[in-house]
Amino acid sequence: MSAVKNGRMHLESIRDERCIMLEGRKVSDVASHPAFRQSAQTVAGLFDYQAANPELMTFDIGNGRRANRAWQLPRSYAELVERRKALTAWSEQHVGFMGRSPDHVASCISAMAMRADVFEAHGKGRGQAVLDYYHHARDNDLYLAYVIIDPQADRSKATGEQADPFVTAAICDEDAEGITIKGAKMLGTSAVFANEVLVASLRPVRDGDDKYAFTAMVPIGAKGLKLMSRRSYEQGAVSKFDYPLSSAYDENDSILYFDEVKVPWDRVFVHRNPAMSFAQFHTAPAHVYQNYQAQIRLAVKLRSLTGLARRVCETIGTLEFPQVKEQLGVLAAQAGMIDGMVHAMEAKGRMEGGEGPLNQGEFFIPDRATLYSANVLAQRLYPQVIESIRDLAGGGMIMLPSSETDFGNPEIAALIGKTQHSPVTDAKGRVKTFKLAWDSVGSEFASRHTQYEMFYSGPKIFTAGHQYRTYDWNEATRLVDDLLDTYDLPAASAAGKAA
Numbered sequence: 001m002s003a004v005k006n007g008r009m010h011l012e013s014i015r016d017e018r019c020i021m022l023e024g025r026k027v028s029d030v031a032s033h034p035a036f037r038q039s040a041q042t043v044a045g046l047f048d049y050q051a052a053n054p055e056l057m058t059f060d061i062g063n064g065r066r067a068n069r070a071w072q073l074p075r076s077y078a079e080l081v082e083r084r085k086a087l088t089a090w091s092e093q094h095v096g097f098m099g100r101s102p103d104h105v106a107s108c109i110s111a112m113a114m115r116a117d118v119f120e121a122h123g124k125g126r127g128q129a130v131l132d133y134y135h136h137a138r139d140n141d142l143y144l145a146y147v148i149i150d151p152q153a154d155r156s157k158a159t160g161e162q163a164d165p166f167v168t169a170a171i172c173d174e175d176a177e178g179i180t181i182k183g184a185k186m187l188g189t190s191a192v193f194a195n196e197v198l199v200a201s202l203r204p205v206r207d208g209d210d211k212y213a214f215t216a217m218v219p220i221g222a223k224g225l226k227l228m229s230r231r232s233y234e235q236g237a238v239s240k241f242d243y244p245l246s247s248a249y250d251e252n253d254s255i256l257y258f259d260e261v262k263v264p265w266d267r268v269f270v271h272r273n274p275a276m277s278f279a280q281f282h283t284a285p286a287h288v289y290q291n292y293q294a295q296i297r298l299a300v301k302l303r304s305l306t307g308l309a310r311r312v313c314e315t316i317g318t319l320e321f322p323q324v325k326e327q328l329g330v331l332a333a334q335a336g337m338i339d340g341m342v343h344a345m346e347a348k349g350r351m352e353g354g355e356g357p358l359n360q361g362e363f364f365i366p367d368r369a370t371l372y373s374a375n376v377l378a379q380r381l382y383p384q385v386i387e388s389i390r391d392l393a394g395g396g397m398i399m400l401p402s403s404e405t406d407f408g409n410p411e412i413a414a415l416i417g418k419t420q421h422s423p424v425t426d427a428k429g430r431v432k433t434f435k436l437a438w439d440s441v442g443s444e445f446a447s448r449h450t451q452y453e454m455f456y457s458g459p460k461i462f463t464a465g466h467q468y469r470t471y472d473w474n475e476a477t478r479l480v481d482d483l484l485d486t487y488d489l490p491a492a493s494a495a496g497k498a499a
Contacts, residue, residue, distance in 0.1 A: 004058055004066055005141040006051040007044025013195055014040075014143075016221030020192050020254070022229045030192050035232035039250045042094060043143070043193045046102060049093055057086045061138065070103035070293075071110055071138035074364045080346055087296045096301025097249040099452060100190035104293050105144035105198055109134055111289035112269065114363045117354035118284050119269055122276035127358040130269050133217055137196075145220075146198035147185035147256050150212075160209040169199060169258050170211040171272065178264040179214065179271070188254035189452075191227055194220055197256065202281060202458065205274040213277040215270035216263040224259040233445040241404040244436050246445035253448075285352065285365045287466075292366045294456060295342050295374050302335035302385060308440060309389045315433050316396055317423045324392065331388055334381050338374060345370040372467040379460055382453040386441045397438040400431055 003009075011031045020027040022035055030036035050057035050068055058066040059082075069086035072079065087103050094101065112119070113134035120127025137144060150159055150168040159168050166172065169183035181199065191197055200215040218225060234250040237243035270276045281287040309331050313319045345366040353362035390397075399419070406412045407428065420427035440446055 004051045004054055005047050005068075007041075007046075007048040010047045010143060011040060011044050014193065014220070016219070017223070018192075018221040018227070019225065020227045020229055022232065027229075035229070035235040036192060036252065038234055038248050039252065040193055042098070042248050043102070043190075046090055046093055047141075049090065053089070056089055065139070067138045068103070068106070068141055070106035071134075071141075073110055073114055073360070075362065076364055077346065077349060080349060080364050080366070084296055084342070084346065087293055088300060091297040091300040094249050095245075095304040096297050096299075097245055097449065098190070098251045099294070099297065099456060100145060100251055101297070102141075102143040102194075104290060104297075105146045105194075106137070106142075107293040108146065108198065108286045108290040109137055109144065111286040112280060112284050114352075114360060114365075115284035115354050116358040116360065117356040118279055119276065120356060120358045122273050122279065123271055125265070126269055126271065126276075127356075129266050131358065131360075132266060133269075142195040143190075143193060144196055144198060144217075145188055145191035145194035146200065147188050147191070148198070148200045148202040149186050150201070150203065151184045151186055151255065158206055158209065159212050160206065168212060169256075171214055172211075172260060178262055179216065179268055181214075181216065181218075181258040181261045181263060184255055184257045186253075186255050188227060188256045190251040191220060191254050191256060192229060192252050196220060199256075199258070200270070200280070201277050202287075203462075205277045207274055210272040210274065213270065213272055213274040214268065215277065215280060217267040217269075218258070218261060218263055222261050224261040226257045226259060227254040228257065229254045231444075233443075233448070236444070239404045241432065242435055243439050243443065243445070245439040246443055250445060285363075288366060288368050288371055291371055291375055292342075292345065295338060295345075295371065295378070298378055298382075298453070298456075299335070299339040299342050302338055305385055305389065305440060306331045306335045308437060309392055311433055312389070312393050312396070312437055314424050315422045315430055316394075318392070327388055327392060331385060334385060338378060338381070341370055341374040341377075345374070369467070369470040369472065372463065372470055375463045376460075376467050379454055379456070379463060383450055386446075386450055389437065389441050393434070393437050393441075396434050397442055400434055400438070 015029055015031065018028060020030065027033050027035070031040045054066055057069060059069050059072050061067045069083045072083045074080040074083055090101060090103055112130050116127035116131045119130050153162050153167050162168070166183040169181050169185045171179050172182040173180040185199055188197065196217050196219050198215070199218055201212060205213040220227070230253050232250060232252065233246040237247035240247045270280060310319070310328055313324050313328065318324045348367035348370055349364050350367070351362040352365045353359060401412070401416055406416060416431065417427045420430045422430040425433070
């Protein structure tokens with residue numbers, strides 16, 4: 001592509017044969033449907049922002065072309081920082097409330113390309129498929145989603161032991177042209193707005209369950225692919241004034257069902273290989289890179305929520321209360337901790353590379369242990385942040401007019417003026433602030449975000465397991481052993497014990 005992708009170009013690119021199921025009907029054009037159109041405009045706005053800020057948001061890929069920095073493969077600490085600045089700027093456009101914005105899965109694919117040699121070692125031609133797809137997606141600035149979790153079904157049984165062997169997406173057929181996929185995957189966040197979806201398994205696949213151990217790229221408009229959307233919060237938002245977040249940032253979540261979807265071999269990265277299904281995320285730095293993007297986004301979101309908490313306190317005149325300052329100080333510390341850990345994982349990063357003919361050299365990777373520390377803490381921290389804002393706001397988020405239309409009735413507007421007082425703003429400003437607070441912490445949209453952030457990086461046992469696996473236990477126990485070596489029983493006590 002010669003021109004940097006803009007919003008109009010993206011909206012045109014998702015007008016295809018996609019099949020989205022919502023409220024008993026099929027939806028094809030998300031750009032115009034009332035359940036999706038405002039959030040689609042938010043996505044378009046991200047691409048417009050990059051087109052308007054090419055130096056910040058894009059990098060030179062040669063021959064006069066530029067691509068979004070999400071696709072950049074940093075070869076130094078400085079390049080990683082430049083990339084982070086772009087991702088931060090994009091997150092600020094949606095205040096961190098779009099968890100699967102275009103830079104998330106782009107980060108995953110980019111990290112896979114860094115270690116194409118790993119894919120090639122596990123299957124001839126698979127590494128080249130990864131590299132070719134990376135260049136295709138980068139050069140066309142594709143918006144990618146992913147589905148990498150199995151449907152819950154009967155969690156007491158392994159994937160291959162379910163009553164229906166195709167409740168989870170699996171290879172049901174293959175030939176010289178490619179593989180055929182049948183079954184479901186979740187959680188297709190933002191898939192309705194994406195160009196293509198990465199289908200893989202983040203959880204380890206058992207030996208013997210090879211048909212589930214595959215990774216493939218599938219266009220959202222592919223024949224046989226059906227997206228079953230959850231309820232649209234955007235569609236239920238009566239106005240921007242009443243639901244400032246729900247109305248614009250509902251990225252949506254979908255269960256994806258693959259009804260015998262054919263995937264050509266050049267879009268297959270892993271083929272019937274449980275070991276490689278795991279290695280693609282953890283030997284290749286895909287898991288690190290995608291979660292690094294997630295922590296950048298979360299840092300922006302927490303900064304926004306902390307600012308909202310202060311604004312709420314200013315609005316109701318409690319800012320000078322000692323106990324309020326204490327709570328705001330804790331919120332600021334929590335937001336600062338995640339922001340600081342993003343910088344720390346960069347500062348502690350290192351160069352990593354591969355081997356073999358597809359080795360692309362060395363790339364600068366954020367520190368794994370610091371990243372996993374952030375993941376573990378973030379899952380537990382987010383509900384605490386939400387509870388703090390609820391505590392600071394009190395009943396103010398409930399004592400609100402029913403909708404913006406109340407201001408259009410002179411009698412009701414007069415009552416709003418009599419009941420919505422504030423030391424720093426008028427009645428409309430007070431209502432506006434508390435409507436935002438409610439949509440941030442109390443609405444259906446907000447409740448989804450609390451649940452989402454609690455499991456963003458996976459079940460807590462897995463995120464803690466990654467921290468356990470990557471932490472420098474040798475150094476930690478060395479300090480203990482060195483201390484133990486500095487003392488012993490006194491000589492007399494030792495002699496008495498011997499006697």
